[in-house]
Every structure is written in structure tokens, then in C-alpha cells.
Amino acid sequence: GAGVSQSPSNKVTEKGKDVELRCDPISGHTALYWYRQRLGQGLEFLIYFQGNSAPDKSGLPSDRFSAERTGESVSTLTIQRTQQEDSAVYLCASSFHGDSGNTIYFGEGSWLTVV
């Protein structure tokens, strides 16, 4: 498809387990973002990739969270030793370039529930 694709769309995991969330950005987009949205709240920035530059990890809430991106393609967000407060929708977005004027397109999110 032409949009940002995320998988899985839904994930239920037990507390303490690790989870991996995947994002396929729009082809040709050099900038990729991860956001988290807790129930009834706005989006929290997590991490930003731009081309081959070092990622901006300033939004990661703890060292249990990490993300990787291979070149200008797929990204994986990993949450280790999940906690109940990690339950949220994790949204991936991409844009043609990490410029404030470029439109950022969002995927439909990965809904994570930690039980």
C-alpha cells in the first residue's frame, strides 16, 4: 500500500515480556517518527530518525525502550520487560524529509495491552 504500515495492529502481552513493533514507512520518506498515545491523551514523541543521522531519542521514557531503523526503510520499536503503564497505541509516522514544512503521515498504530 501507499501509506505507513504498522504491525501488529493489536498485541496483548504479559507483564515482563518483551515486544517488538514494526513500521514500514512510505517509500522514499527519509524521516521516521515513533509516538505513543495513551488512552484519552495526546501523542507523546518517542524517537525520530532522519536518514543516516544519529536518531533523536529524547522522548524514550526509559532504557526499556529502544528503536532501530535499517537505512531509510523499516523500523522496529522494542519494549523490554513490559509494564502495565506501557499499554498504549504506538504510532509510527514518516515524511519525505525531516523538515517542518513537510507533511507527516501516520500509520494506524499498534495497540499494545500489557496484562
Place this chain on the structure above:
Amino acid sequence: AQSVTQLDSHVSVSEGTPVLLRCNYSSSYSPSLFWYVQHPNKGLQLLLKYTSAATLVKGINGFEAEFKKSETSFHLTKPSAHMSDAAEYFCVVSDSGNTGKLIFGQGTTLQVKP
């Protein structure tokens, strides 16, 4: 640091009446501003964006927003609400440093009554 404040967490209007969703921003430079809409169980969709061109920005589905620097506001309006407009609306400002990183407001839930 950049920030946005959405002044109403919940707005309720009758179908066919005007919509006003209020947003104030704080920025140390000339920002890019956006409105996104999120329908239940759907992804975020860009309604419109302001990037230092015309101060009155027209978006999709009849929405528009006016950038007022003197008031540091970017309110979203629509002349006549439709039932399908019921959703969560987010006012968003771009972060500094030209990264494109977005700072989201807390959201306004728009309810449209028949």
C-alpha cells in the same frame, strides 16, 4: 520550547451549526502549525497546515484555521458541522531545529448532536 494548548477538552455542537476548536501555541520562532483529526479506531489524518504562507489556511472537509501571531492562536473552524465530523482533533506545532518533530496538544473531542 514549543508547546500547544487546546483550550477545550470537549466541544458539543448541533448538526448544521458552526464549529470552533481553540488552540494557542508557544514558540520562540515562526512555527509550522497543523490540525490533525482522529476518528474512532482510525489513524491520524492531516486536516490542514500552516507554514508561513497565507495566514488563513483551508483544509479538507470544509475546515479552515487562521494563524494569528499577535494572539498566538490557530483556531480551527467550520461553518456547518456534519455528523461525520465527530472525532478527536489535535492542534500540533513543529519543534524547533527544523526536524519536523511534532508537539501535540491534548486533544479536543468534538461531539455533533443531530
